Amino acid sequence: MNRRCLLALALLLIVAVPASASAMDGTPGDVDGDRVLTSAEYASAALTYLDAAYMGGAGDLTRTDIRDAAWVSAHWDGRPCEITDSSGRTTTLYRPLRRVVTFSGESLETLRSLGFDMEKVVAVDKYSHGKKTFFPECQGKANVGSIWSPDMEQVLILRPDAVFLYATISTATCDDIQKRLEASSPGIRVFRFDCFKPATYPGEIRTIASAVGQKERGEEFAAFYESTMNRIRDGAAGIPDDERVRVYFEYWFDYTTVAAGAGYNEKTRLAGGVNPFATGTAEYPVVDPEAIIVTDPEVVVKLAGQGLAVGGYAGHDIAAFDAIRAGMLERPGWSSISAVKDDRVYVIHSDILGGAQHFIGTAYLAKWFYPDRFADLDPHAVHQRYLTGFQGIDFDLASEGTFVYP
Amino acid sequence: MMSLPANHLLCIALLLMVVPAAACASPVTRSLSTAEPGAGEVFTVLLSIEGMTLGGVVETLPAGYAFVATDLADDRVLARGQQVAFAVMNDSRITYQVRAPASGSGDITGRWEDFLGESDGQVAASHVAADGIEAPVESGGGDPVPPAAQETGSPFAVLAAVAALLLASGRGGRR
Numbered sequence: 001m002n003r004r005c006l007l008a009l010a011l012l013l014i015v016a017v018p019a020s021a022s023a024m025d026g027t028p029g030d031v032d033g034d035r036v037l038t039s040a041e042y043a044s045a046a047l048t049y050l051d052a053a054y055m056g057g058a059g060d061l062t063r064t065d066i067r068d069a070a071w072v073s074a075h076w077d078g079r080p081c082e083i084t085d086s087s088g089r090t091t092t093l094y095r096p097l098r099r100v101v102t103f104s105g106e107s108l109e110t111l112r113s114l115g116f117d118m119e120k121v122v123a124v125d126k127y128s129h130g131k132k133t134f135f136p137e138c139q140g141k142a143n144v145g146s147i148w149s150p151d152m153e154q155v156l157i158l159r160p161d162a163v164f165l166y167a168t169i170s171t172a173t174c175d176d177i178q179k180r181l182e183a184s185s186p187g188i189r190v191f192r193f194d195c196f197k198p199a200t201y202p203g204e205i206r207t208i209a210s211a212v213g214q215k216e217r218g219e220e221f222a223a224f225y226e227s228t229m230n231r232i233r234d235g236a237a238g239i240p241d242d243e244r245v246r247v248y249f250e251y252w253f254d255y256t257t258v259a260a261g262a263g264y265n266e267k268t269r270l271a272g273g274v275n276p277f278a279t280g281t282a283e284y285p286v287v288d289p290e291a292i293i294v295t296d297p298e299v300v301v302k303l304a305g306q307g308l309a310v311g312g313y314a315g316h317d318i319a320a321f322d323a324i325r326a327g328m329l330e331r332p333g334w335s336s337i338s339a340v341k342d343d344r345v346y347v348i349h350s351d352i353l354g355g356a357q358h359f360i361g362t363a364y365l366a367k368w369f370y371p372d373r374f375a376d377l378d379p380h381a382v383h384q385r386y387l388t389g390f391q392g393i394d395f396d397l398a399s400e401g402t403f404v405y406p
Numbered sequence: 407m408m409s410l411p412a413n414h415l416l417c418i419a420l421l422l423m424v425v426p427a428a429a430c431a432s433p434v435t436r437s438l439s440t441a442e443p444g445a446g447e448v449f450t451v452l453l454s455i456e457g458m459t460l461g462g463v464v465e466t467l468p469a470g471y472a473f474v475a476t477d478l479a480d481d482r483v484l485a486r487g488q489q490v491a492f493a494v495m496n497d498s499r500i501t502y503q504v505r506a507p508a509s510g511s512g513d514i515t516g517r518w519e520d521f522l523g524e525s526d527g528q529v530a531a532s533h534v535a536a537d538g539i540e541a542p543v544e545s546g547g548g549d550p551v552p553p554a555a556q557e558t559g560s561p562f563a564v565l566a567a568v569a570a571l572l573l574a575s576g577r578g579g580r581r
Contacts, residue, residue, distance in 0.1 A: 042495070043482045046461075046462050046493035047482070047483075050462045050484070050519070051484055051486065053519075054489065054491070055464065055486045055489045063519075067521045070521035070522050074459065
């Protein structure tokens with residue numbers, strides 16, 4: 001490393017450490033240090049600030065200090081906020097998050113669902129950065145790469161007070177990023193959340209909502225999410241095992257399916273489907289084409305998305321989905337499969353099944369598997385409400401994007 | 407009747423006048439029980455607050471006018487010279503009393519800061535004249551200056567900027 005690099009690194013540390021260290025000092029205005037900013041302490045702090053700012057007084061509270069104190073008083077009742085993330089680690093927050101970096105698009109999306117001020121997200125991962133239609137406000141933000149190739153220098157330059165990483169996937173790489181961040185800037189809060197797993201997502205919504213002072217919004221969003229997921233669980237709960245629909249779920253690549261460890265299998269199961277290939281040891285096993293015909297699936301679901309890049313939020317391309325489906329129908333021997341004979345072959349985009357929007361895709365699966373049981377479920381309406389009511393983006397499903405076919 | 411371009415120009419001019427005013431709408435407005443108090447009379451100032459839950463207001467009185475009391479609790483008020491600071495905590499109105507001098511006129515000015523909304527601005531000035539007689543007196547301190555400087559110029563940022571310049575000029579590394 002040459003002298004210039006060393007100097008640059010040293011400067012990064014100088015700049016980064018003080019910014020984040022202040023987050024560890026307690027809430028501004030808590031003069032007795034008992035970790036509770038009382039109403040009287042807050043009032044005193046406000047006057048001290050106003051005196052120094054406008055009246056020639058000598059207080060040392062900055063504008064950011066008093067704004068943070070007001071925020072803590074309003075959103076956390078004057079107390080520190082203890083956040084236990086999905087890795088089980090508890091972090092105490094004394095101030096609101098002002099400079100957030102997300103390495104996880106799912107956490108970013110959840111923050112937006114919760115009404116977090118996106119101006120306070122200073123950098124995002126490269127995948128979110130590339131989603132121009134879904135995250136238009138992120139186009140001007142810094143790009144910190146991915147968890148597999150993080151731009152640590154960029155992260156430190158940005159002096160974040162919080163960084164979001166995944167909790168249970170790619171744990172080794174996320175652990176490494178966390179270790180490096182905490183070593184170079186001890187005040188940085190690293191939060192680990194998945195935000196794509198049905199089992200943990202409602203809890204994660206509420207936890208993140210507390211961290212960003214949006215508890216009411218968190219309850220509203222969690223209730224919206226749970227109303228869809230509980231409807232699916234309840235609807236599928238009473239189906240006897242021998243009446244469950246056999247489903248062949250095909251990943252982006254031909255004849256590649258999903259097995260027990262894959263999230264898509266979990267969603268197939270939640271929607272009441274049975275995956276004949278669930279017992280494979282690999283998450284995404286390649287299957288013998290003949291084996292698919294032998295199992296005679298009643299429903300076939302094909303995944304479009306990153307590895308089969310058509311549709312989703314990036315493009316309105318029904319013809320491409322139709323072509324994918326037509327190609328499957330013409331596969332050798334498939335004319336004898338029940339799903340083909342009964343016209344129950346579907347294409348779904350991973351945008352609504354793989355990440356934070358998995359509840360929308362799972363609703364489509366349930367509807368396809370059991371149209372009578374889920375006659376009242378309207379995944380399209382759920383999707384539009386999510387985009388308009390929670391994501392706050394101007395996206396009309398009637399004319400934009402392609403997510404399911406037919 | 408005006409021609410179409412003239413109509414357009416008028417609309418644009420109106421928009422230019424209205425839009426900034428709407429965008430900078432103050433959450434604090436002031437009204438006085440009287441703008442012409444008698445000599446030595448105590449009059450009431452009402453600050454009406456809308457859409458600001460946690461914030462502050464600093465009022466500056468004309469010279470000779472004296473702050474007397476307020477309906478806010480003592481621990482939410484600070485008076486210093488011609489200035490009075492109020493800590494706003496879910497208040498929709500704050501009243502305070504001012505004693506007029508034997509003579510003199512001037513403006514009551516003010517600044518507000520919305521700590522939660524992270525915005526600030528001025529409260530429109532209110533003119534007051536003892537006995538209704540315009541008799542300007544020396545300034546009571548003027549309108550306070552917003553503390554913009556407090557948020558900038560951290561020593562670390564300055565240090566980084568200087569170093570960056572050094573690096574950019576090639577002086578920080580080996581040639």
